[in-house]
Amino acid sequence: MKVHITVNGVPADADVEPRLLLVHYLRDVLGLTATNVGCDTTSCGACTVLLDGESVKSCTVLAVAADGTEVTTMEGLSASPEELHPVAAAFRQEHGLQCGFCTPGMVMAAVGLLHENPRPTEREVREGLEGNLCRCTGYHNIVRAVLRASGQDPDAADEAAPDLVAPGFSTGSSA
Amino acid sequence: MIPAEFDYVRPESVDAAVALLGERGDDASVLAGGHSLLPLMKLRFAVPELLIDIGRLEELQYVRLDGDEIAIGAGTRHSTLETSELLHTECPLLPAVARTVGDPQVRHRGTLGGSLAHADPASDLPAAALALDATVVLLGPRGERRVPSTDFYTGVFSSVKEPDELLVEVRVPRTGAAGWAYEKFTRRANDWAIVAVAVVDGRVGLVNMGPTPLRASATEAALARGASIAEAAALADQDTDPPADLAGTKEYRRHLARLLTRRALTTAHDR
């Protein structure tokens, strides 16, 4: 079946099986492999992209059902690695990623969340990301990253902020 | 992870969809938001030969006042219900329940009609519809029929909807200022309810206490004859047949039904 989907601003036509999942269209047909598959029960959110501006799990959307829509993946977010989108920049600053596998979906879910709720509380961030699983970070720094991206100070939200200086080595700071 | 092969068609109108169902209803499934159907298809528990995609029909996407009811198009997304100002004013139970379905990504796709048609006794919206005394509107080759939600469900994943019928609309009462509450008990926020209770205007709907969503009729009758919340709630698990699984034994679910009913009735009363 013919589909016309605009991905990261680039319109494209393709001929696909009806059963082709949007996530596989992005990964295998377009070669945009940032979006990952982490489960098979629509639980983990690693496949999250924006579809017409709203966060969706691309493993549970058929490419044919996305015909005529605009899709944004993490590859379409930042101008370059040197000019990260504010949400991506906040993830870096707060160390909100470790192995990186959940990250594209997490970042896109965060972008979607902030579209709908530009200044969420910590609780709203946690509930807003309940569809995105991460095994590495324990979510602590992901939540900080989203709060920072929303223009709020994550330390203010975190009533018992950890010491910022590591004992044992010289004190110092870095960017 | 990969569905079996199927054909796919996106009819341009409700009438076209109904006509298709008339021809192919036995081996076709309707695709709205896809978040009940596609997970089943990916695990190959459902293998329809044809998918009829109604997810983009704007004809089915609306929330509007219609006399003393609110008419909601079956294709209305959960996220729309969640944020509808009309519903917040006129039927606040519904957006509150919609808000608990899955996660934000799921709610951007899932639809009210899809959820009711899927008829999962562990889902939130079917029990809410029951508590609201909602009406389900079906359209088929034989015309339109309106089914009270209390007559709609027949068993796990089954309803009176025929294979050649399309669920096109859900009609809920304007409950306005009547007390309401939704108590959903889960382990994780994103889980299906172990048990949940929807209360509105003296009616009580139960999630996951049997093969269909149920009304706690004994509780309702007790309330109607002036029993206290505690007394009425203690009857909430009467005539139920809860499942037993890792999340709960039958006995535990019965206890939760009574507990959550008491809490929901208290919240509703205090509004």
Next chain:
Amino acid sequence: MSIMGTRVVRTEDPVFLTRGGTYTADLALPGALHLTLVRSPVAHARITSVDVAEARSAPGVIDVVTGAEVDLEPVKPAPVGHDAMLRPFLATDKVRFVGEPVVAVLTEQAYQGPDAAELVAVDYDPLPAVVDVRDAARDDVLVFQEAGTNTVFGFGLDEPFDEHLFDGCDAVVTAELVNQRLAAAPLETRAAAAQWGDDGRLTLWCSTQNPQASRDEVAGWLGVEPARLRVIAPDVGGGFGAKIGADPEFALVGWLAKRVGRAVRWSETRSENMTGMLQGRAQRQTVTIGGTRDGRVLAYRLDVLADAGAYPRLGAFLPYFTRSMAPAVYDIPRVESRARIVATTTTSTGAYRGAGRPEATAAIERAMDLFAVEIGMDPVEVRRRNLIPPDAFPFTTKGKVTYDSGEYAKALDRVLDAADYAELRAEQAARRERGDPVQLGIGVSAFVEITTGGAFAEDATVEVHPDGTVTVLTGTSPHGQGHATAWAMLASEQLGVPVEMITVKHGDTDLVPRGAGTMGSRSLQIGGVAVHQAAVELVEIARRRAADVLEAAVDDLEVADGAVRVRGTEVSVPLGRLAESEPLRTEARFDSGAPSFPFGAHLAVVEVDVESGKAVVVRIVTVDDAGPVLNPLIAEGQRHGGIAQGIAQALFEEVVFDPDGNPLTASFADYGFPSAAELPAFTLLDMATPTHLNPLGVKGIGEAGTIGATPAVQSAVVDAVAHLGVRHIDMPATPLRVWEAIQAARKSGESS
């Protein structure tokens, strides 16, 4: 200014946040065939027939291979165990767990695989399953007839328990504990891809924590010299111990690629992962603790019955660490332990964050709490009276290991102080007084753990290029731990070259032929120290070369800002210049020769709705002391991840099989992996007690969080309902379990 101890954001991140990581399933391998495995739907059965005729003619099918056609010998991937318990690459006569691979299907396109796999018809003649380790230990149903027993291995089984161990104790408590089976559940499932070159060498990409060990293992399984294999670990999406070494599926992918003469790739689904990937913990424990009424513990006994699953793997060895760490942070005069590991018709077990040590800590912490209740003493006070004192180190324990350094009481005091323990107890008392439906529980754990995973040596290479950039080669294999940034910091500290100009390479066995990988919290204390050493040696070489170039005395020269400079002057030569005529490069190997022992204390505060049994962690205050911290940002991240997994074990997760061996939690919908909504923010306190085992004084931080958090949270939940008569709740403390414990206590309270 020193970069050590500073919060350097990761150099890896710009790529991860734009193009994304390149995991094995992302590799571009044009023309590679897709492998789909047909797996057993039953736990234990004889295979009576396999019919692949219809599958062979399905669209896109290039080959369908049964076990009979695989000419590789079954293997014994476990470091210990019965020689008759071997794992075939594809099952031949029997299957022994749900999910065991039986038939391999190769298709041109990925989507064709499941279609063809559905057409494979396998007849199974069911055999009785054996799931509970207690049943397995009775040897009624044997997983391997040829072995004549289900016992895979034992530690200390030949030494009978001393019936006088508890003589002189005023109070003795015994309890049966379950340290439940967990799924590692990294977000990236297992994946591998194989391509044979014209030179007869195999390139194998796989999602592993140890590329070099995987090369050696797979080479052995394929019957080729390791030099003929090149293993590349691309970006790896989490491992947590379950990706240590290679899985037999990786070798099968290589073998299939040879057979069909084309590249083959494999990427399992999550459902396959939840039965196919190694699982963790799975111990039943009997603890006995005895001591005096004034809180002195005199004796402790730990009896472990551990589950190896169907085909013994690393999990069969891990109770060794449980025994070593049995006495934990306590100075107990008499300690004995033993462990029996048995096979069952379930998924094989392996390492999972902590790998044998969380089990030891959870057991003794539960025992300490039960002892405290028995003698009517505050559980914190009981701990205090038994901690190994700070002046006792190095301290050789009854577990026969020597702890390097520790300040256990200080760690405990730090968390108690930060959490305002007295205030919490007062709040708890007030809620109990009022009979609030939401009660408060406080749980405290003190812990120590053993790190390095027994791999004490690591190699590193540091090279400065003529353009002034630096390459570091390391034998560690990060999969989220940030070594590219951290090792760059270590090199930067010595060379004065900014981290942005330092590239750290790892994971390719042709580039780094020797290495022990990343596991057991070993990387910084062994691999990082090797980098440090190499950089220090490079500085020496650079100074000597510069002495010639600058015609100065070596002693007058220092390295700073990427150049060698005559101290106190502007006279200098850039490091890159010194690399122009001959390479400026060192290799170093560091061998610490011994494990190190990070330690700490966690205090968990939970709220329990006693009407429903639901427990929520509202606060967790932690000390995880692994010595000096190189990069606090990264170290904190490691602690966060461990704490989350520790909480998850206490409250949410469990792999469950029914009595027929069918998995009941084999998807992310059913398995209790928590989201951000289930967890609080974590409070991390700083404490750094160095070790003498390496020049940086560092230990390993990766697993401590898991080890400390689990018992603290379990203890807190029990504590929350202790006033209702509850003494113990097994993990995970689900709402159902907590509610049932309350009901049971109520009933026995009514009858007494």
